[in-house]
Amino acid sequence: xxxxxxxxxxxxxxxxxxxxxxxxxxxxxxxxxLQYPQVLKAQVLTGGRGKAGAIQVVKDYAEAASTxxxxxxxxxxxxxxxxxxxxQKQGILQEYYLSLLIDKVSxxxxxxxxxxxxxxxxxxxxxxxxKILKLAIDPxxxxxxxxxxxxxxxxxxxxxxxxPFMQALFEIYQAYDATLIEIxxxxxxxxxxxxxxxxxxxxxxxxxxxxxxxxxLELEQKQNDGEYLDSSQKLAKEWEITYVPLTGDLGLVSDxxxxxxxxxxxIKDAGGFAANFCELGGLANxxxxxxxxxxxxxxPYVKTVMVSLIGGLTRMDDMAEGISTFVRKHPDRFKLVVRxxxxxxxxxxxxxxxxxxxxxxxxxxxxxxAVELAREAAL
Amino acid sequence: MTILIxxxxxVLVQGITGSVGAFQARIMLEYGTHLVAGVxxxxxxxxxxGIPIFNxxxxxxxxxxxxxAICFVPAKFVRDAALEVIQTGxxxxxxxxxxxxxxxxxxxxxxxxxxxxxxxxxxxxxIISPGICKLGVHPAMMFQRGxxxxxxxxxxxxxxxxxxxxxxxxxxxxxxxxxGGPIWGSRQAEIVRMFFAxxxxxxxxxxxxxxxxxxxxxxxxIKTHPEKPVIAMIVGRSAPExxxxxxxxxxxxxxxxxxxxxxxxxxxxxxxxxxKPREIPELLREIxxxx
Numbered sequence: 085x086x087x088x089x090x091x092x093x094x095x096x097x098x099x100x101x102x103x104x105x106x107x108x109x110x111x112x113x114x115x116x117x118l119q120y121p122q123v124l125k126a127q128v129l130t131g132g133r134g135k136a137g138a139i140q141v142v143k144d145y146a147e148a149a150s151t152x153x154x155x156x157x158x159x160x161x162x163x164x165x166x167x168x169x170x171x172q173k174q175g176i177l178q179e180y181y182l183s184l185l186i187d188k189v190s191x192x193x194x195x196x197x198x199x200x201x202x203x204x205x206x207x208x209x210x211x212x213x214x215k216i217l218k219l220a221i222d223p224x225x226x227x228x229x230x231x232x233x234x235x236x237x238x239x240x241x242x243x244x245x246x247x248p249f250m251q252a253l254f255e256i257y258q259a260y261d262a263t264l265i266e267i268x269x270x271x272x273x274x275x276x277x278x279x280x281x282x283x284x285x286x287x288x289x290x291x292x293x294x295x296x297x298x299x300x301l302e303l304e305q306k307q308n309d310g311e312y313l314d315s316s317q318k319l320a321k322e323w324e325i326t327y328v329p330l331t332g333d334l335g336l337v338s339d340x341x342x343x344x345x346x347x348x349x350x351i352k353d354a355g356g357f358a359a360n361f362c363e364l365g366g367l368a369n370x371x372x373x374x375x376x377x378x379x380x381x382x383x384p385y386v387k388t389v390m391v392s393l394i395g396g397l398t399r400m401d402d403m404a405e406g407i408s409t410f411v412r413k414h415p416d417r418f419k420l421v422v423r424x425x426x427x428x429x430x431x432x433x434x435x436x437x438x439x440x441x442x443x444x445x446x447x448x449x450x451x452x453x454a455v456e457l458a459r460e461a462a463l
Numbered sequence: 464m465t466i467l468i469x470x471x472x473x474v475l476v477q478g479i480t481g482s483v484g485a486f487q488a489r490i491m492l493e494y495g496t497h498l499v500a501g502v503x504x505x506x507x508x509x510x511x512x513g514i515p516i517f518n519x520x521x522x523x524x525x526x527x528x529x530x531x532a533i534c535f536v537p538a539k540f541v542r543d544a545a546l547e548v549i550q551t552g553x554x555x556x557x558x559x560x561x562x563x564x565x566x567x568x569x570x571x572x573x574x575x576x577x578x579x580x581x582x583x584x585x586x587x588x589x590i591i592s593p594g595i596c597k598l599g600v601h602p603a604m605m606f607q608r609g610x611x612x613x614x615x616x617x618x619x620x621x622x623x624x625x626x627x628x629x630x631x632x633x634x635x636x637x638x639x640x641x642x643g644g645p646i647w648g649s650r651q652a653e654i655v656r657m658f659f660a661x662x663x664x665x666x667x668x669x670x671x672x673x674x675x676x677x678x679x680x681x682x683x684x685i686k687t688h689p690e691k692p693v694i695a696m697i698v699g700r701s702a703p704e705x706x707x708x709x710x711x712x713x714x715x716x717x718x719x720x721x722x723x724x725x726x727x728x729x730x731x732x733x734x735x736x737x738x739k740p741r742e743i744p745e746l747l748r749e750i751x752x753x754x
Contacts, residue, residue: 186565186566186569186646188644188645188646188647188675188712189676189680191568191569191572191573191646191647192569192573193569222573223566223569223570223572223573224570224573224574224577257566258566261564261565261566263565287564287565287566289538289562289563289564289565290564290565290566290567292539293539293564326707326708326709328703328706328707328708330703338619338709339619340617340618340619340620340709341617341619341643341672341708341709341710341713342615342616342617342618342619342620342621342643342670342672342698342709342710343617343619343620343623344708344709345617345672345673345698345699345702345708345709345713346620346623346698348699348701348702349698349699349700349701349738350739351701352700352701353738358701361702361706361708361709363708363709365561365709394602394619394622394623394626395602396588396600396601396602396618396619396622397483397487397559397588397600397618425605425622425626426602426605426622427602447623447740448739448741
């Protein structure tokens with residue numbers, strides 16, 4: 085789960101990271117009595133706010149009062165702005181970059197730091213990798229003083245100034261299962277080091293440990309939620325089934341991510357156009373199979389569905405039960421092409437046969453048939 | 464020979480009384496895998512299909528001497544279950560569970576490194592050495608004993624490929640599912656290295672997908688160690704950028720992780736790249752692998 089800037093900064097404050105004085109603006113009245121100049125920052129989850137004009141410096145109340153409604157009305161990469169943060173403008177002496185992220189390759193929490201902050205760190209990494217220091221932390225030992233010293237020397241900052249930032253980042257990683265915490269820029273100002281921006285991503289897989297926090301953050305973001313989701317996506321989200329909308333007319337359900345991606349490739353190779361990618365995960369049951377077809381049924385353009393199944397953990401008799409539950413309820417909604425093999429496939433095929441649903445074992449020829457049926461339906 | 468598991472593998476099953484654990488344990492038993500112990504806290508003293516169940520791993524290790532473990536517990540308990548196994552020094556552990564928190568995996572892997580336990584997974588079907596031992600949930604009828612090593616991120620894709628190889632009469636030494644990520648206990652390059660070191664394995668088939676750079680690492684390894692022929696297939700050529708394609712690790716971010724980038728790197732390393740499973744047995748035959 086990605087946090088809005090102000091949400092991340094609230095967590096920063098709780099962990100002792102200095103941030104500029106700020107107000108989450110809820111009406112024009114909030115703009116009165118502020119110490120100008122201020123920076124008005126649209127609160128959106130997408131990056132590139134500065135370039136999109138969603139961050140504006142205002143010199144007085146009059147300017148703030150005209151800029152605030154403009155920001156509220158704008159969209160940043162299709163995301164509507166529902167909240168604006170007003171922050172005291174800072175005199176910046178130098179901008180640094182500091183982040184802590186879960187590094188997939190070293191399988192460790194990794195600090196990334198640079199004395200060249202404020203810009204796109206990926207770009208710095210490509211153009212001048214010597215300007216970046218990456219430091220993997222032992223997940224069991226935790227952050228040590230010598231590691232803080234190493235980063236402080238590299239950045240040319242006093243160790244005592246950097247310590248609270250690095251300690252807080254590590255605490256936030258540990259306390260909330262953060263997968264990315266980024267301060268860019270970490271600004272050297274007359275008032276000392278300040279986190280001017282904040283990016284924070286929490287691990288959805290660890291939600292069970294932080295149910296209250298997730299619920300609260302979601303509630304705050306609620307206005308942003310769901311507005312770009314079509315009815316298939318909404319159901320998929322509710323039922324926690326992987327669903328990626330695409331632009332074609334052939335529906336796709338698979339019981340694994342790899343098979344799903346491969347089936348998608350085969351559909352394309354056969355000249356077909358997939359309407360979506362939808363996979364049940366390795367531990368699918370009849371209910372999830374039925375629900376995935378319900379999700380696809382929300383898309384009126386889909387008349388044909390390719391069901392791509394190969395059973396390992398997933399039992400094919402369960403899958404067939406799920407398919408037949410859907411067919412009982414919506415007898416003529418789809419032309420179904422089912423590819424089924426693996427664990428309990430014979431039992432599964434017997435169930436499908438009762439409903440006159442054809443199924444085959446060879447994926448390539450079943451995909452070809454599904455593409456053909458979708459083409460006929462489009463004519 | 465095989466890699467990772469063989470006829471001497473003695474297996475401890477965590478979560479043997481759960482519905483998935485029990486179902487899969489029975490299938491492993493039928494396949495001939497030596498299951499020596501089950502662990503379910505609170506059910507110690509009872510048994511499953513004649514296999515003793517213990518309350519804790521340490522006691523199971525003392526009494527039954529397993530040298531491999533497989534874990535079928537829900538995501539929120541995987542960290543604890545894995546640490547318990549690692550502490551006893553069991554050298555190999557398969558984590559089948561999907562959705563384990565990333566921080567938990569970092570801690571499990573760090574502890575595993577310090578104790579010398581190899582982790583395979585999470586989110587994996589596990590390992591099968593056809594005809595000899597099955598430490599996982601692979602549908603056995605899709606594999607047969609042979610001379611090709613098979614390593615895959617996706618479980619189901621390894622079934623697809625195993626099936627067409629087996630139909631063509633080409634069997635496997637060992638089939639390893641490394642899991643859907645985004646954190647991996649064992650990486651493709653490591654498994655490829657093991658297959659290169661195994662005298663019976665004559666060629667390696669590697670199945671990958673979009674996202675991350677693990678296939679690029681494997682390509683680098685193969686380029687500098689061109690010891691055996693490698694055939695690869697990368698799925699997700701038609702995956703859109705920025706969408707998570709089911710596996711936690713399968714996401715194209717900018718230019719990073721595209722199928723084409725991986726295919727190019729593998730080809731540059733001398734790897735033969737297939738686009739469909741059916742091409743794989745044909746390529747294997749061309750390089751001299753016999754049915």
